[in-house]
Amino acid sequence: xxxxxxxxxxxxxxxxxxxxxxxxxxxxxxxxxxxxxxxxxxxxxxxxxxxxxxxxxxxxxxxxxxxxxxxxxxxxxxxxxxxxxxxxxxxxxxxxxxxxxxxxxxxxxxxxxxxxxxxxxxxxxxxxxxxxxxxxxxxxxxxxxxxxxxxxxxxxxxxxxxxxxxxxxxxxxxxxxxxxxxxxxxxxxxxxxxxxxxxxxxxxxxxxxxxxxxxxxxxxxxxxxxxxxxxxxxxxxxxxxxxxxxxxxxxxxxxxxxxxxxxxxxxxxxxxxxxxxxxxxxxxxxxxxxxxxxxxxxxxxxxxxxxxxxxxxxxxxxxxxxxxxxxxxxxxxxxxxxxxxxxxxx
Numbered sequence: 001x002x003x004x005x006x007x008x009x010x011x012x013x014x015x016x017x018x019x020x021x022x023x024x025x026x027x028x029x030x031x032x033x034x035x036x037x038x039x040x041x042x043x044x045x046x047x048x049x050x051x052x053x054x055x056x057x058x059x060x061x062x063x064x065x066x067x068x069x070x071x072x073x074x075x076x077x078x079x080x081x082x083x084x085x086x087x088x089x090x091x092x093x094x095x096x097x098x099x100x101x102x103x104x105x106x107x108x109x110x111x112x113x114x115x116x117x118x119x120x121x122x123x124x125x126x127x128x129x130x131x132x133x134x135x136x137x138x139x140x141x142x143x144x145x146x147x148x149x150x151x152x153x154x155x156x157x158x159x160x161x162x163x164x165x166x167x168x169x170x171x172x173x174x175x176x177x178x179x180x181x182x183x184x185x186x187x188x189x190x191x192x193x194x195x196x197x198x199x200x201x202x203x204x205x206x207x208x209x210x211x212x213x214x215x216x217x218x219x220x221x222x223x224x225x226x227x228x229x230x231x232x233x234x235x236x237x238x239x240x241x242x243x244x245x246x247x248x249x250x251x252x253x254x255x256x257x258x259x260x261x262x263x264x265x266x267x268x269x270x271x272x273x274x275x276x277x278x279x280x281x282x283x284x285x286x287x288x289x290x291x292x293x294x295x296x297x298x299x300x301x302x303x304x305x306x307x308x309x310x311x312x313x314x315x316x317x318x319x320x321x322x323x324x325x326x327x328x329x330x331x332x333x334x335x336x337x338x339x340x341x342x343x344x345x346x
Contacts, residue, residue, distance in 0.1 A: 005343065006064070008038035009318075011218065011326040012335060013070070014058060015042070015049060017240070018280045022048045022057075024331075029058040031332035033065040035339045041070035041100070041184070041326060046108070052085045059093045067093060070184050070326075071102030071166040073109075074125040074145065075117060083132045083153050086161070098182065099129070100164030103172060105247055119171045120144040126163055126179050133161035168251065173197055177204025182216045187328050188241050188301050190256045191320055194219060198321035216324055219317040222302035223327040225310050225338055234287040236329040237299055239279030242266070242290045246278065258298065266293045303327070307341035314342065 014028045025042075032040045040058060044051040051072045058067050067089070074082065082099070089097040103117045110116075124145035131138055135158050138151040164182035167173045176183035183201050185194065202212035224236045244252055249263045266272055271289050275282050278290060303313035317325045327335050 004036075006036045006038055007339070007342070007346070009324045010037050010314075010339070010342070011039035011041055011066075011068075011324060012037050012330075012332055013041045013043060013326065013328055014332075015054065016329055016331070017236075018045070018277075019048070022054065025054055025057050026061045028332050029062045029065065029067075031336075033062050035332055035336060036343075037065065037327075037332065037335075037339070038324070039066040039068055039326075041068050043070055044072050046112070052089075055085075055089050055097065056092065059089055059097065062093075062096075064096075066096050066098065068098040068164050068182070069100040070164065071100040073104045073114070073117060074101045074122060075115060079125065079128050079132075079145070079148065079151060080153070083129060083151075086129070087133070087153060087157070098162045098164050100166060100182070100184065101125070102166030102184075103168070107247060118144060119175050122165070122172075123175055123179060129163065130161050133157060133159050167197070167201070168255065170200055173200040174204040177201040177206075177210070177212070177215055178208040180215065182218060184218045184326070185220050185322075186252070186255075187220045187222050188244065188252065188256075188298065189219075190301055191316075193256050194317070194320045194322065202321075217322050218324045218326050219320070219322040220326045220328050221314060221317055222304075222329045223310055223314070223335065223338060224302065224304055224329050225307055225334070226305055227307075227337055228330065228334055231284055231287075233304075234284070234291065235279055235282070237302060237304065238291045238294060239282050239287050240329060241294060241299060242272065242278035242282070242287075243280070246272075246276070256298075258295075262293075262295060262298075266290075269293055303338070307337045310338045311341045311345065314338075 012032050014025050029040050042054050051069050086099045121144040124143040132153040135155050141148045162181040165176040165180040166184045167176045168186050198217050201217050205212040205215045224233050253260050253263045303310040314325050
């Protein structure tokens with residue numbers, strides 16, 4: 001059932017982290033739609049979170065909410081497979097689906113033998129997708145995204161394909177402004193980082209001759225209220241930030257201007273160094289120990305506390321220049337009192 005009112009500026013992730021079951025997406029997308037959230041984002045992991053399958057399930061279990069992959073990697077599928085998936089999902093949803101791509105996690109890509117993704121590849125891929133959705137026959141393509149004798153989707157097709165980009169560094173942010181319709185920022189960005197990222201996206205859009213207001217920049221804000229159990233709060237805040245630091249901590253620390261010595265101390269800690277994926281497998285004792293190693297300031301860039309306190313933090317993201325806020329880390333059901341509080345003051 002769709003909500004009487006929709007908040008197009010708010011979104012959430014479905015199956016955040018490691019879900020108990022992929023089937024949970026059916027209830028979660030229904031809950032998100034009931035709350036009136038504008039967009040449901042779907043992330044991908046190499047286990048039971050394959051993005052095409054999850055997107056199809058979410059499409060079938062919803063009727064009005066926008067769906068966006070946030071994100072998949074363009075180089076794990078042939079462009080025709082991705083194009084066919086995208087067209088099928090847009091048809092299935094009546095146009096509610098947006099393809100979102102990202103650079104991925106280098107550690108995993110290297111382990112699996114997947115080539116690292118470059119900015120030029122993502123730009124080339126975006127151009128290929130847009131041309132295919134205009135019904136073009138692409139012959140002899142030879143570019144950063146690959147070499148293909150022929151690419152063709154449907155000669156009768158002539159539509160503008162909206163694309164989203166998960167962006168972290170300046171090159172990706174600028175690409176988002178030049179070529180993409182939506183840009184998704186990372187969780188646990190400082191206020192200064194968030195403002196800088198928004199400005200990079202908007203400036204790049206303007207320099208490319210685009211309307212900067214037409215490029216929607218999403219803040220990704222960890223949103224975990226006090227009504228969630230203490231253990232879950234630890235896992236969704238300390239555990240999640242800790243996992244980011246384990247996966248690409250240097251990038252996050254450099255981006256935020258944080259003290260790299262704190263990162264090295266955290267990673268070399270004898271407890272933390274034995275836990276792979278703190279937010280997934282960390283015990284309560286390990287999570288509580290991790291909390292003693294992370295500065296309060298690092299954890300403060302989140303929406304926590306009462307629903308009213310969470311809403312204040314959410315609204316602050318708009319003050320920083322963001323066009324939308326993804327309420328990250330909680331299920332739609334867990335977001336219920338926070339969205340209700342947001343609705344009262346909207």
